[in-house]
Amino acid sequence: MLKHNTYFDGRVQSLGFERNALKATVGVIAPGEYHFNTGAAERMTVVSGELRARLKDGAWQTYAQGSSFEIPANSGFDVQAVGGPAAYLCEFLGG
Amino acid sequence: MLKHNTYFDGRVQSLGFERNALKATVGVIAPGEYHFNTGAAERMTVVSGELRARLKDGAWQTYAQGSSFEIPANSGFDVQAVGGPAAYLCEFLGG
Numbered sequence: 001m002l003k004h005n006t007y008f009d010g011r012v013q014s015l016g017f018e019r020n021a022l023k024a025t026v027g028v029i030a031p032g033e034y035h036f037n038t039g040a041a042e043r044m045t046v047v048s049g050e051l052r053a054r055l056k057d058g059a060w061q062t063y064a065q066g067s068s069f070e071i072p073a074n075s076g077f078d079v080q081a082v083g084g085p086a087a088y089l090c091e092f093l094g095g
Numbered sequence: 096m097l098k099h100n101t102y103f104d105g106r107v108q109s110l111g112f113e114r115n116a117l118k119a120t121v122g123v124i125a126p127g128e129y130h131f132n133t134g135a136a137e138r139m140t141v142v143s144g145e146l147r148a149r150l151k152d153g154a155w156q157t158y159a160q161g162s163s164f165e166i167p168a169n170s171g172f173d174v175q176a177v178g179g180p181a182a183y184l185c186e187f188l189g190g
Contacts, residue, residue, distance in 0.1 A: 004108060026121040047121060
């Protein structure tokens with residue numbers, strides 16, 4: 001029921017779950033920069049720490065604990081954990 | 096750097112990390128009831144879904160998304176995920 005995912009040699013890991021037909025993961029990003037592509041649109045919420053993210057053709061923005069950003073479907077984003085690992089909630093929208 | 100933990104035949108899983116000397120995990124609890132013991136004191140925050148928890152000698156209380164409860168050191172608590180899996184942030188206090 002819960003699925004463990006690992007990316008970038010274990011530097012990004014997540015746990016997938018589904019509730020009320022909403023698919024989501026919680027995960028942790030180790031310091032560094034990573035690129036993810038999206039299928040369904042996603043909402044990323046910073047649960048602990050701080051993330052920087054850059055949507056396709058966008059500028060880097062900083063997201064503090066408690067803040068969110070959304071990535072369109074069939075797109076992608078670069079993400080950095082700053083100053084230490086950061087934990088996030090990723091909700092898959094309309095997917 | 097990130098540590099994957101699995102409990103109760105995979106029905107509770109977490110990812111451990113450390114930031115600014117604060118140890119923490121993010122995890123997911125599948126529907127059911129579980130008991131955990133504490134070493135260091137812990138603060139549990141519901142990241143997605145809903146948890147019910149009962150501290151030692153206490154009554155069951157419901158914690159909605161965004162709410163927190165703390166468990167003393169060297170104690171324990173029972174926890175239930177209600178209505179589907181719930182995601183949490185667990186911060187280890189003073190440990």
